[in-house]
Structures are given as structure tokens and as C-alpha cells.
Amino acid sequence: MSLFEKHKPLLEQAIDALHARTFYAAFPEAPAPAVYGESADSNGKEKFQNALGKKFDELLQPNPTGWIGREESPYTQDALGITYPVFTPDVLVERATAAFHVWRKVSVTDRTGILLESLARIKERFFEIAYATMHTTGQGYMMAFQASGPHAADRALEAIAAGYEELQRYPSAALWDKPMGKFNIQLNKEWRAVPKGISVVIGCSTFPTWNSVTGIYGSLITGNPVIVKPHPGAVLPIAIFVSEIQHVLKANNLDPNICQLAVDTIEQPIAKVLAEHPSVKLIDFTGNSVFGSYLETLQGKTVFTEKTGVNSVILDSVDDADKVAANLAFSVNLYSGQMCTAPQNFYIPAAGIKTPSGTLSFDDFAQKFADNISSLVDNPKAGPYVLGAVQNQKTSERVLEAEKLPGKVWLKSRSFENPMFKNARVATPVVVEVDAGKKDIFSKELFGPIVLLIKTKDTNQSIALAQEMALRHGAISCGAYTTDAVVREKIADEMSLAATPVSFNLTGGIYMNQNAAFSDFHVTGGNPAGNASFTNPDYVTKRFTWVGHREPVKL
Amino acid sequence: MSLFEKHKPLLEQAIDALHARTFYAAFPEAPAPAVYGESADSNGKEKFQNALGKKFDELLQPNPTGWIGREESPYTQDALGITYPVFTPDVLVERATAAFHVWRKVSVTDRTGILLESLARIKERFFEIAYATMHTTGQGYMMAFQASGPHAADRALEAIAAGYEELQRYPSAALWDKPMGKFNIQLNKEWRAVPKGISVVIGCSTFPTWNSVTGIYGSLITGNPVIVKPHPGAVLPIAIFVSEIQHVLKANNLDPNICQLAVDTIEQPIAKVLAEHPSVKLIDFTGNSVFGSYLETLQGKTVFTEKTGVNSVILDSVDDADKVAANLAFSVNLYSGQMCTAPQNFYIPAAGIKTPSGTLSFDDFAQKFADNISSLVDNPKAGPYVLGAVQNQKTSERVLEAEKLPGKVWLKSRSFENPMFKNARVATPVVVEVDAGKKDIFSKELFGPIVLLIKTKDTNQSIALAQEMALRHGAISCGAYTTDAVVREKIADEMSLAATPVSFNLTGGIYMNQNAAFSDFHVTGGNPAGNASFTNPDYVTKRFTWVGHREPVKL
Structure with a gap:
């Protein structure tokens, strides 16, 4: 059974949920032993603790120029001591360019299967991600588990579902048969959903996975390779996502550089260099208004922002x-x-x-x-x-x-x-x-x-x-x-x-801060708080171009 | 029977055609007496000739500051002598602002009915529009008829159909019912497709209706009032469209300023003033790359361009x-x-x-x-x-x-x-x-x-x-x-x-210059020739914002 076949029921549920907009969640939000297993929490905590002070060496990105890492726990105010491989922007773009021509030719169904499989694998690491999130963002345990694990995975699934649906909205081929009176003109037409190119996803320090996975999966499902540039203060949670994506790619004989991690430091940031690189066509950003608004002015780029607002x-x-x-x-x-x-x-x-x-x-x-x-x-x-x-x-x-x-x-x-x-x-x-x-x-x-x-x-x-x-x-x-x-x-x-x-009129256990995948559009895209929305059709359609070719039917 | 009911079969055919992308045309392209009537051509020619040298006084826009018109026939190299009412950009925007709050509250079905009715009325004027197009653009009779009449009307219908469909893609309301274990949280949610605001459509001198109607109808169907700013050299063809839209609006007790004509001159252009006006949120442009690229840089505007290309x-x-x-x-x-x-x-x-x-x-x-x-x-x-x-x-x-x-x-x-x-x-x-x-x-x-x-x-x-x-x-x-x-x-x-x-491998009676509505996306939006495409989902979804409100179910 292909990965697509394996995950097809989930995909179909997710597409239905996108339109019904009633409650839907594919990943249970309760960090309960009954759901995730008796030892899931303690195992996750142990894995997180074992990662401290070491190289994060599970990525499939060879030949780094060095290793860096500056994360610090808001709970202990100590450095985590985890280091990540470093690459120059040129190397990242070069690898992404090669990966682009592989990934864009992978069928939409295969892409969908691979991406959904990555979420299934990431689910196995929700607790590890929760502790990584706590000790980079300062979130409480419950929020860290929910926002970075199941809720983020639901948002990722939402982007995959929206992308898959939009890619199916026009036929890949049709016969155009125009009556001209005495004869017909017949053209064979075909339409290709052409991915725009290299995508850079720039993360924030407070929601390192939730705010980034939609852009990552939105770009990937539509055929674009992604360079994930986390906030230097909150790398580990999203690094685990990237690692799992890379391992599923490799298991399917595809170039892991289809999704790369690009870690930098506050002192030597690379977001601007990446964003301005002529080969980079898509930019997703969560963060401050000044940088977000600058990104929005870049010509020849499709930019998705979530900046700040006055609620x-x-x-x-x-x-x-x-x-x-x-x-x-x-x-x-x-x-x-x-x-x-x-x-x-x-x-x-x-x-x-x-x-x-x-x-x-x-x-x-x-x-x-x-x-x-x-x-x-x-x-x-x-x-x-x-x-x-x-x-x-x-x-x-x-x-x-x-x-x-x-x-x-x-x-x-x-x-x-x-x-x-x-x-x-x-x-x-x-x-x-x-x-x-x-x-x-x-x-x-x-x-x-x-x-x-x-x-x-x-x-x-x-x-x-x-x-x-x-x-x-x-x-x-x-x-x-x-x-x-x-x-x-x-x-x-x-x-x-x-x-x-x-x-x-919210009272009781539901709060205005909460936005649910498959129901609440997060940020509308219609005011200066951001130009994009999780996940409306634009959020995925702007990542590719419909191009139609045609040729007379051979008689 | 409402206008929506009257035109519903056409709307449904058009939506089907958008997705089938086989040959479809609602408006016959042959200027044949068998289709349009024995006297349609001669009547149209006569009406065009009667318009020469006079005020174009059928618009429902009161109190102009003056009358201007500089059109000249490339066939006779004589001035047409037709003048159009002039309004200051401030008056145009002021009237559009008032019209906005009327039009945005008109239901999608009523908007659809009104816009489709306008096309039915415009069909009665195809021959007049053909002569107007010949003598402003220099097109041959056949092209002038087809491009400015039936083909433009088909492109307008396509935009209406695409807009209608996108506006239906999410429910207007749903019950969100989240199981919390011992109880459920129930929210009534509703979603509104909020139009972005005043739309300015800037036309070109060679295809005064074909290149403008998609923006006009795309903005109108999604609830935005439109100011149509034709090229000073090719006003009459699109003025007839605007006039018919205004008369259908009036017949339905709506403000005709929902669609205004804004005529200027080469010496005193108003496109830039309108485009930069803070109340203008949507801009459609066909024309040269310099002005088009400038428009694309305007912050806080949603801009749709067709510029130039090297084919x-x-x-x-x-x-x-x-x-x-x-x-x-x-x-x-x-x-x-x-x-x-x-x-x-x-x-x-x-x-x-x-x-x-x-x-x-x-x-x-x-x-x-x-x-x-x-x-x-x-x-x-x-x-x-x-x-x-x-x-x-x-x-x-x-x-x-x-x-x-x-x-x-x-x-x-x-x-x-x-x-x-x-x-x-x-x-x-x-x-x-x-x-x-x-x-x-x-x-x-x-x-x-x-x-x-x-x-x-x-x-x-x-x-x-x-x-x-x-x-x-x-x-x-x-x-x-x-x-x-x-x-x-x-x-x-x-x-x-x-x-x-x-x-x-085109040979015979089909040419690379031709792009058919409901099948060929015109301009892909993916290269510097333009950032928009007739008519992909973006073309209409970018004209409104999905906004969702929610409230607990009252127990």
C-alpha cells in the first residue's frame, strides 16, 4: 500500500473538515497516557534531557561549516547547550535548487503520502517536542504539548489538505472541441500546477512549530523545497519536525534537502540574506512588524506574514x-x-x-x-x-x-x-x-x-x-x-x-486567544497584523502557478 | 422570478465550464444575422454613428464638473467628438464609499443576478460596441465584435462564476461542538466574506473591454464598488458596459455609483491619484510595465496587473x-x-x-x-x-x-x-x-x-x-x-x-494569440508579464477577506 493510500482516509476527513468548519482534530490534544501510552511522557522528557549539551545530529544535511546553538530555557535561565549544523546561505540555496527539480516532479499523491507519513512519525515525538517547547518558549507544559504537538500537526494537516484540494481544482488534461460551423477545432490541453521555487520559512521564538508548520507543509505540498529558518532562541521543536520530514523523504529515495534546517544566531542572522536571494520565491514569516513589513515590499517574491496586532x-x-x-x-x-x-x-x-x-x-x-x-x-x-x-x-x-x-x-x-x-x-x-x-x-x-x-x-x-x-x-x-x-x-x-x-461573550473554558484548526481562520490577512491566513485558499494557491499547454489533436 | 433565478442555469453552466475547461461560450462569437437578428449590425452601426460628436449622456452619474473626450478613429484619423462627464477623484471616491456600504450588504445571489442581467443587456449592444471598438482601437470588424462583445462577456461571466463559487466555499454558519471529556464546548460560528473596498480598474487602448471586464465583474461579484478608468483613447466601448451595469443597478433600487466611469485625458491623468487614494484597496491594470510595476509596489493595496511580455x-x-x-x-x-x-x-x-x-x-x-x-x-x-x-x-x-x-x-x-x-x-x-x-x-x-x-x-x-x-x-x-x-x-x-x-504545432484556423475563456488562463501571473490570471481562484479570492465570528451556544 502506498503512503497515499495509507493516509487517504485522513486526507479526506481533513478536506471535509476544512469546509464543514465544525470541530475536527486528527491529533488528540490531551497528553493522556490513555491516548499516547503510559511511558510517552517520561520517554519524551528523557529524550529531551538526553539531547541537552549535545550536537543535534539526526538531520540528513551533510558537511556543515560548523555547529551552533544559543537556546536558553526561560525556566532555568540556563543554556540548553544543543548545537545544530551550520550552512552558508549559498549552500542552502544550492541544495534547495537541486532538490526543487526532484520534488516538483513527485506526483501530488506521493507528496501527500510522504507529508502525512511525516506527521504520523512526528506524533511519536509529541512529548519530546513539548519539553523542547517549554524550555525554549517558556510555555507551560500543557500549552507546550498542545500548541507544538497536536495543534501544530492539525494545522500542518490543514495546509496539506488545502494544498491537495487546490491542486485538484482543475483537470490535468481536457479535450477542447470548438464547433466552427462546418468543422470543429480540437485541441488537447493540459494544465500543470507549477511550484514557484525555493521557500524560506522564518519562525518566531514563542510558537516555534505552530506558526511555522503551515508554511512548511503549504510549500511542500505544492512542490516547493523549503528552508526552515527558526528563531535562534527556539530551534529544537521545529528541528524535530524537519528531521522527521527528512527521514521520510530518505525512506522514499528522495533528497532530504527538500526540507532543510538553517540555524543562525542573533549576532549573525541569515534571514535577510535568504529572503533577498534571487532564487528564493516564497517567504513565510512570523515575527515583528518592522521585518515583516520589509519582507512584504520585496519584489518578485510571494510573502506570507504574521506580524503584530493590537487586540x-x-x-x-x-x-x-x-x-x-x-x-x-x-x-x-x-x-x-x-x-x-x-x-x-x-x-x-x-x-x-x-x-x-x-x-x-x-x-x-x-x-x-x-x-x-x-x-x-x-x-x-x-x-x-x-x-x-x-x-x-x-x-x-x-x-x-x-x-x-x-x-x-x-x-x-x-x-x-x-x-x-x-x-x-x-x-x-x-x-x-x-x-x-x-x-x-x-x-x-x-x-x-x-x-x-x-x-x-x-x-x-x-x-x-x-x-x-x-x-x-x-x-x-x-x-x-x-x-x-x-x-x-x-x-x-x-x-x-x-x-x-x-x-x-466568551465565559467558561474557552478563550479569545484560542484558534482552532479546520474552523478558525488564524489571522485574516486583511489588516496590518499579517497578509496571510491559516488556511484559506490563497495560502496555498499563491505557492504555485497554473500553466496550460495545448496542441491540435492529431487526425 | 428573481434575477438570480432567471440566470441560475447560465451560472451553473459557467461554474461547470470553469472546471471542465473544455470549449464553452455563453455568447455566440459570430456576428451573424441568424444569431443576433437581421438588423442588429446596421442598428449598431447607426447607434455608433449617432453617438459621434455628442455627449455620452446615458450614465447615471450626476453633476459632472465638465465634459471631455479625446477619442480618435485609427481608421479615419478624425476625432470621434464624443464627450464624457468628468468628476474629481475625490467625488468619485466619496460616491464609491457611499456605494460600498450599500453593495457589500447586497446578498451574493442578488449581486450575481444583477451582474448577469447586465451582461444580457450588454449583449443587445454588441454591434454598437463593435463599431466603438473598431474606431478607438483600430481592430478589424470581426475582432472588434468578438473581443469586445461575446469574448469579453464570456470573460465577465467567468469572473462572476469564479467569484460566486469562491464565496460559497465556506459555510456562512456552523456549530462547533468540541468534546471536552465530561462536557462539550459549543460555539456558534459564522463566516463573512468581507469585500476589501473601493476597486479601480484601469483600462488599455487596444482591448478596452476584454481586458477590463474581468476586474470590474471580479470586484463587483465580491462586493466591492468599482471606478472604471478607461484609457483616454478608448472610452466608448467600456462606457457602454458601465452604463448598462448602472441601469440594472438603478432598476433594482441600488446606487448606480456602485460602478462609476472615470474619464480623464493624457494631459491630466487621474490613474495615479486614484490608485494612491487611501480608500482605494483594489487596483486592476492593463498597460505598460513601468506603471504596472509601480502599482505593484503600492503598500496596502491588492493589485492585479497585465503588463507587457516578450512572446x-x-x-x-x-x-x-x-x-x-x-x-x-x-x-x-x-x-x-x-x-x-x-x-x-x-x-x-x-x-x-x-x-x-x-x-x-x-x-x-x-x-x-x-x-x-x-x-x-x-x-x-x-x-x-x-x-x-x-x-x-x-x-x-x-x-x-x-x-x-x-x-x-x-x-x-x-x-x-x-x-x-x-x-x-x-x-x-x-x-x-x-x-x-x-x-x-x-x-x-x-x-x-x-x-x-x-x-x-x-x-x-x-x-x-x-x-x-x-x-x-x-x-x-x-x-x-x-x-x-x-x-x-x-x-x-x-x-x-x-x-x-x-x-x-498550431496550424490551420487556430492561433497562438487566442485565449479562450473557461479554458485558457490568460496571463499566468507567474512571470513579469503580470501578477494576475484570468480567471484563477486568486483572481477573485484576493478581493475579499474571510472573517469569522463566534459565540457560545446559549443553553
């Missing part, structure tokens, strides 16, 4: 203020506000929030919200695991700076004890009140656990500001609370115009 | 050299080489072309080709109608310049008599031999009836040069003649990598 919460009226405050407190605590979907700007009318038992004043809500944050932080069975650690020292500094903003500080950022990692770099959310007139303060992303409570004239001003921020500075998420159907539709419509998805 | 013919081996020479002679004579698909660079091995009766030398083929061109030009029943007239005086000058190129002139450009228009601006093809080493001569588009016979070492060099020109300077078409299957696949593969469709 908002619009508070108008609620059924249960306690549940709302608890839900939002979780959202801002989760991974210490280091998610691209975390809310930052909370727009609250000066007159307060309408509730069934009367209006809740601005101050009362602010206090309730701050109390909920503290209560979660102070819960030793939840806080440390929800907050995790801070990936980058600069984030910690930014949090302290936020306390100096001109406005009432409702909650100061502070430390807390992680029972397993005494030396963890941590920061709890800072909550500052800002007047709606001080737009310069809230017109930018303040990455990390920083929350601004913005006092507005009324909900109309809240909506207008949330829309303006999204249109001007980008937004990936918006939370809104209203019990009024007219206000709800106004928010839905105005935020739609700013290409920002809205989560309405 | 080639690769001659390797033929079954019947006479038939090949005749076919190619027609291709270069057709509309005096003013089609974006017309071939320019003919690559011929120095050793000649293989035929069943031995090798045909370079010189013998060159002579045969030149003779075939002359013979068609000199055929009074065909020549004048195939060649038509030259749209722009600069093209005539460029043809004369070509005779001075360093190389043997196999055929000089000359005049001929058009029996109906003694004063027609005409030019027959000039054919010049160029050595393959003189790349600077053939590395650019020489728009008009200019043919370069490039003497190459062998077919491999021919292929390499054709590919290089396409990759570096763009190409929209390629003709290739070979009886060798290995060479054929090499050409198909190498030109695919340059995103250039190849017509193999």
Missing part, C-alpha cells in the same frame, strides 16, 4: 460580570500574554458596563478583573502552569515600563514561585487605566502581560477605537461582550471591515 | 513548413501585432528546421514566412480586415525604427489600402534577422508588428533564451513547433518554469 476587548453589557472577569483574567494570564491572540486594549465605557442587576462601574469592573488575575496567579495548582515563563528578557523590561504609563495602575506586575523551576523568568500582568484620548499610548502592541483599560465615552467610541487600531496597526483577535443584538451586529460588522474576528 | 516562437521541427509559415504569418498580421499575445521573438536554429523532406534552412524559412505575410497583406479580401489599423502613432514610429536594427531586414513594413477607410493608419509587419548573441535587441517588448528572427546555435539555446526572456521580461504566450516528443516535453517543462503557456 481588543469591547465591554458593553454582560450577563454575569464575574464569569466575564474570570474568563478575561485567564486570557491575559495565559502564557503571560505572549500569544499573538492575547488581548491588550480593553475598551470600557466611563459610565460602566450594563448587567442584569444594574450598571457595573468602570472602577468596579477594573477591580474585579484585577482580583481575578491575582486569584489565578496565586492559585498554586494553576497559576504557574497557566502563566509559564517569559521567553525574552525584553518582555520583562517592557512590563516594568508599562507601570510608568500615565494612568492608574490597577495591578502591578510581580513575581511568583514556580514550584519546579525556582529560577524561572516570570511576570504577571500589569493593568493600567488609560483615557481614550491618549491614543499614542494604546496605538501599538505592547507584547507581553500588559493590559490597558481604556475609558471611553460609550460603546460606540469603544467600537470605533477597536476598529481604528485594527485598521491602522492590525489585530488578530477581538473579544466583545454585549447582550444587545443591535450592538452585537454593529461590532460584528465594524470589526469585519477591519478584518478582525470577534469572539462574543 | 516567443520556438521552431525545431515541423510536419509541414508551409502550414506553419502560414499560421505564424497570420499571428503576426492579426491586428498588426498589437495583441499582448502576439509573438515577437522567433528562435530558429542556424542549421535550420527539420522537416519530413529534409532540413529547411534558416534563410528558406525566413523567406517562406515573409512571403506568407505579404501574401496575406496583399489579399484584398483578407489583409485589411486581419490587420486593421494602428491604434497609436507611436507604434507606427516604432515599426520604422525596427528596420534600422543591425541585421538583415527580411521584410519591410509598408502601407496598404483599406477599401473602406482611405485614411487609415496602417503598418504591415517588419521582419528582421538578429543573432542570438545580440540579446539587448530582443530583451524587450517591441509593441506592434515587429518580428525578430533570432538565429540560435540549436533548439536548446532557443529554449533557454525563450525561458530567460519570459523569466526576466515576462511572456504571455509561446508558440513551439517540434515533432520530437523529448524536445516537446523539454519545452513544456522549461516554459512552465517560466510560467508561460505553450501552443504546440
Whole structure:
């Protein structure tokens, strides 16, 4: 049985799920022994620990110029000591060029089979990836497992399914038979989905697999070789993905350089050199707006970005203020506000929030919200695991700076004890009140656990500001609370115009930060937060070109 | 019966045709009395003649600042004297902005019905449009009828069908029901296809409707208002389209400004002002590479271009050299080489072309080709109608310049008599031999009836040069003649990598210049000849953004 035949039922389910957009997950998100085996967790942890301080030597990329690695655990603040093979951009591009002419000629079904097989193999390493993610990003164990393992694999599957579907949308051949009156003109036509060329996928430090696999698999399924350039601070999780892809390629007698890892350092970065190389045609990027916007201006390249955004919460009226405050407190605590979907700007009318038992004043809500944050932080069975650690020292500094903003500080950022990692770099959310007139303060992303409570004239001003921020500075998420159907539709419509998805009235165990594969388009591509979307048709169709040839039928 | 119901069978046929890619045409291309009625032609001619020297006053755009019009017939070299209402860019954008919020809320089915109804009305004006096209572009009657009437309407239908289909690819709502073990999380989700905003469609002087209607209908079907900015030299054909769209909108109680005409002059152009206006989000452009490439650099805009290319013919081996020479002679004579698909660079091995009766030398083929061109030009029943007239005086000058190129002139450009228009601006093809080493001569588009016979070492060099020109300077078409299957696949593969469709071994009544709606993707979007393709999924999906909202199911 071919790999395609082996995985065809999964592929078909995934394509159906793309269109149904109901709940679908191919990879179970619970790190449960019942699902993954009794020893899966301990084995994964052991493998991660065994990797520390050594060469990551499982890649199939020969003859490196050296070995480097600068990862550091936000939990221990110690270097991981893992080194990766280094190659010059020219060697990477040269190998990718040779691999291109192999990979583009592999049939779509064979490509699909190989890529799905790689996900099956990666599933066996989810726990190892989870520990690698914890100790590079600072994510809590649960998020690290889910986001870098099953959720990332689902996003990869989504890209494979979308690519496979788009590649089938036109026939590979057809007879064009045109009646001309007394005779017919008959042409044999054929269409080829021609891959664009070398793809470079540039990763970020906070979600090293989740944000990169869609570009990797999106480019691979459409026939493009990929050079994976991780953030120097978060290499290991994606290195494991690349290694498994390479081993499946090799097992199928294909050039492992179809997917290469390209590790660099902060001091000697290679992303720009790779991106500007004339042979590189596709660029996927997750990261800061300055570099992302520069990449978008490169001519002759197809560029997919996820940059930064200013996410908002619009508070108008609620059924249960306690549940709302608890839900939002979780959202801002989760991974210490280091998610691209975390809310930052909370727009609250000066007159307060309408509730069934009367209006809740601005101050009362602010206090309730701050109390909920503290209560979660102070819960030793939840806080440390929800907050995790801070990936980058600069984030910690930014949090302290936020306390100096001109406005009432409702909650100061502070430390807390992680029972397993005494030396963890941590920061709890800072909550500052800002007047709606001080737009310069809230017109930018303040990455990390920083929350601004913005006092507005009324909900109309809240909506207008949330829309303006999204249109001007980008937004990936918006939370809104209203019990009024007219206000709800106004928010839905105005935020739609700013290409920002809205989560309405979330309470309980679902949060505005979460985006589910096969249902939620992640980043819409319609505002400055990014020009691409996981995974709409464009995300894969822009990676290849339909070219048609024709010839008269021989009589 | 709604307009959607009325036209639904046509829509369904068109969607099927998009995917079957066999021959399909909704609008008969023959200007035959049996199809269009006995008096259709004479009525159309009369209406065109009645329009001359008057205000074009059928548009539903009130309060112009003035009336302008600079069209001139290439057949009579007289001004048409038709004037069109003028509006400032600010007024156009202001009206489009108001219209946007009307049109985006019209359902997809209603939009579809209205747009298909407009095509049914435009069909009644095909002959009038044909004469308008002849006397602005210089096209012969048959081409003017077909290209601006039925073929353009088919391309418009194709864009409507593609847009309709893409807008249906995701559900408008779904229940997301995630099992969490002891309970389920249920969210009601909805997805909106949010139009990007004001669309500006910038036309060209040679194909004023065919090249513009796809952008117009592509933007309209996806909910965007359109400002149509024709080339000042070819307004009337597309003005009739816009007028009919406006009248259908009005008949359905919608703002006619959903589709506006914006006429300017060469001296006071408004394309750049419109393109750079912050409210303009979509730009469609057909025309020169300099302006097209500038438009592509505009940030925050989605830009669709068809610029210029260097089209080639690769001659390797033929079954019947006479038939090949005749076919190619027609291709270069057709509309005096003013089609974006017309071939320019003919690559011929120095050793000649293989035929069943031995090798045909370079010189013998060159002579045969030149003779075939002359013979068609000199055929009074065909020549004048195939060649038509030259749209722009600069093209005539460029043809004369070509005779001075360093190389043997196999055929000089000359005049001929058009029996109906003694004063027609005409030019027959000039054919010049160029050595393959003189790349600077053939590395650019020489728009008009200019043919370069490039003497190459062998077919491999021919292929390499054709590919290089396409990759570096763009190409929209390629003709290739070979009886060798290995060479054929090499050409198909190498030109695919340059995103250039190849017509193999065309003889008889089908030409490499021709691109059929619903089958041939026009311009692939994969090389510098343009970044868009009529009509692949991107062509419509890039005009809107999928935005999803969600809310817990109320218990």
C-alpha cells in the first residue's frame, strides 16, 4: 500500500473538515497516557534531557561549516547547550535548487503520502517536542504539548489538505472541441500546477512549530523545497519536525534537502540574506512588524506574514460580570500574554458596563478583573502552569515600563514561585487605566502581560477605537461582550471591515486567544497584523502557478 | 422570478465550464444575422454613428464638473467628438464609499443576478460596441465584435462564476461542538466574506473591454464598488458596459455609483491619484510595465496587473513548413501585432528546421514566412480586415525604427489600402534577422508588428533564451513547433518554469494569440508579464477577506 493510500482516509476527513468548519482534530490534544501510552511522557522528557549539551545530529544535511546553538530555557535561565549544523546561505540555496527539480516532479499523491507519513512519525515525538517547547518558549507544559504537538500537526494537516484540494481544482488534461460551423477545432490541453521555487520559512521564538508548520507543509505540498529558518532562541521543536520530514523523504529515495534546517544566531542572522536571494520565491514569516513589513515590499517574491496586532476587548453589557472577569483574567494570564491572540486594549465605557442587576462601574469592573488575575496567579495548582515563563528578557523590561504609563495602575506586575523551576523568568500582568484620548499610548502592541483599560465615552467610541487600531496597526483577535443584538451586529460588522474576528461573550473554558484548526481562520490577512491566513485558499494557491499547454489533436 | 433565478442555469453552466475547461461560450462569437437578428449590425452601426460628436449622456452619474473626450478613429484619423462627464477623484471616491456600504450588504445571489442581467443587456449592444471598438482601437470588424462583445462577456461571466463559487466555499454558519471529556464546548460560528473596498480598474487602448471586464465583474461579484478608468483613447466601448451595469443597478433600487466611469485625458491623468487614494484597496491594470510595476509596489493595496511580455516562437521541427509559415504569418498580421499575445521573438536554429523532406534552412524559412505575410497583406479580401489599423502613432514610429536594427531586414513594413477607410493608419509587419548573441535587441517588448528572427546555435539555446526572456521580461504566450516528443516535453517543462503557456504545432484556423475563456488562463501571473490570471481562484479570492465570528451556544 502506498503512503497515499495509507493516509487517504485522513486526507479526506481533513478536506471535509476544512469546509464543514465544525470541530475536527486528527491529533488528540490531551497528553493522556490513555491516548499516547503510559511511558510517552517520561520517554519524551528523557529524550529531551538526553539531547541537552549535545550536537543535534539526526538531520540528513551533510558537511556543515560548523555547529551552533544559543537556546536558553526561560525556566532555568540556563543554556540548553544543543548545537545544530551550520550552512552558508549559498549552500542552502544550492541544495534547495537541486532538490526543487526532484520534488516538483513527485506526483501530488506521493507528496501527500510522504507529508502525512511525516506527521504520523512526528506524533511519536509529541512529548519530546513539548519539553523542547517549554524550555525554549517558556510555555507551560500543557500549552507546550498542545500548541507544538497536536495543534501544530492539525494545522500542518490543514495546509496539506488545502494544498491537495487546490491542486485538484482543475483537470490535468481536457479535450477542447470548438464547433466552427462546418468543422470543429480540437485541441488537447493540459494544465500543470507549477511550484514557484525555493521557500524560506522564518519562525518566531514563542510558537516555534505552530506558526511555522503551515508554511512548511503549504510549500511542500505544492512542490516547493523549503528552508526552515527558526528563531535562534527556539530551534529544537521545529528541528524535530524537519528531521522527521527528512527521514521520510530518505525512506522514499528522495533528497532530504527538500526540507532543510538553517540555524543562525542573533549576532549573525541569515534571514535577510535568504529572503533577498534571487532564487528564493516564497517567504513565510512570523515575527515583528518592522521585518515583516520589509519582507512584504520585496519584489518578485510571494510573502506570507504574521506580524503584530493590537487586540481588543469591547465591554458593553454582560450577563454575569464575574464569569466575564474570570474568563478575561485567564486570557491575559495565559502564557503571560505572549500569544499573538492575547488581548491588550480593553475598551470600557466611563459610565460602566450594563448587567442584569444594574450598571457595573468602570472602577468596579477594573477591580474585579484585577482580583481575578491575582486569584489565578496565586492559585498554586494553576497559576504557574497557566502563566509559564517569559521567553525574552525584553518582555520583562517592557512590563516594568508599562507601570510608568500615565494612568492608574490597577495591578502591578510581580513575581511568583514556580514550584519546579525556582529560577524561572516570570511576570504577571500589569493593568493600567488609560483615557481614550491618549491614543499614542494604546496605538501599538505592547507584547507581553500588559493590559490597558481604556475609558471611553460609550460603546460606540469603544467600537470605533477597536476598529481604528485594527485598521491602522492590525489585530488578530477581538473579544466583545454585549447582550444587545443591535450592538452585537454593529461590532460584528465594524470589526469585519477591519478584518478582525470577534469572539462574543466568551465565559467558561474557552478563550479569545484560542484558534482552532479546520474552523478558525488564524489571522485574516486583511489588516496590518499579517497578509496571510491559516488556511484559506490563497495560502496555498499563491505557492504555485497554473500553466496550460495545448496542441491540435492529431487526425 | 428573481434575477438570480432567471440566470441560475447560465451560472451553473459557467461554474461547470470553469472546471471542465473544455470549449464553452455563453455568447455566440459570430456576428451573424441568424444569431443576433437581421438588423442588429446596421442598428449598431447607426447607434455608433449617432453617438459621434455628442455627449455620452446615458450614465447615471450626476453633476459632472465638465465634459471631455479625446477619442480618435485609427481608421479615419478624425476625432470621434464624443464627450464624457468628468468628476474629481475625490467625488468619485466619496460616491464609491457611499456605494460600498450599500453593495457589500447586497446578498451574493442578488449581486450575481444583477451582474448577469447586465451582461444580457450588454449583449443587445454588441454591434454598437463593435463599431466603438473598431474606431478607438483600430481592430478589424470581426475582432472588434468578438473581443469586445461575446469574448469579453464570456470573460465577465467567468469572473462572476469564479467569484460566486469562491464565496460559497465556506459555510456562512456552523456549530462547533468540541468534546471536552465530561462536557462539550459549543460555539456558534459564522463566516463573512468581507469585500476589501473601493476597486479601480484601469483600462488599455487596444482591448478596452476584454481586458477590463474581468476586474470590474471580479470586484463587483465580491462586493466591492468599482471606478472604471478607461484609457483616454478608448472610452466608448467600456462606457457602454458601465452604463448598462448602472441601469440594472438603478432598476433594482441600488446606487448606480456602485460602478462609476472615470474619464480623464493624457494631459491630466487621474490613474495615479486614484490608485494612491487611501480608500482605494483594489487596483486592476492593463498597460505598460513601468506603471504596472509601480502599482505593484503600492503598500496596502491588492493589485492585479497585465503588463507587457516578450512572446516567443520556438521552431525545431515541423510536419509541414508551409502550414506553419502560414499560421505564424497570420499571428503576426492579426491586428498588426498589437495583441499582448502576439509573438515577437522567433528562435530558429542556424542549421535550420527539420522537416519530413529534409532540413529547411534558416534563410528558406525566413523567406517562406515573409512571403506568407505579404501574401496575406496583399489579399484584398483578407489583409485589411486581419490587420486593421494602428491604434497609436507611436507604434507606427516604432515599426520604422525596427528596420534600422543591425541585421538583415527580411521584410519591410509598408502601407496598404483599406477599401473602406482611405485614411487609415496602417503598418504591415517588419521582419528582421538578429543573432542570438545580440540579446539587448530582443530583451524587450517591441509593441506592434515587429518580428525578430533570432538565429540560435540549436533548439536548446532557443529554449533557454525563450525561458530567460519570459523569466526576466515576462511572456504571455509561446508558440513551439517540434515533432520530437523529448524536445516537446523539454519545452513544456522549461516554459512552465517560466510560467508561460505553450501552443504546440498550431496550424490551420487556430492561433497562438487566442485565449479562450473557461479554458485558457490568460496571463499566468507567474512571470513579469503580470501578477494576475484570468480567471484563477486568486483572481477573485484576493478581493475579499474571510472573517469569522463566534459565540457560545446559549443553553
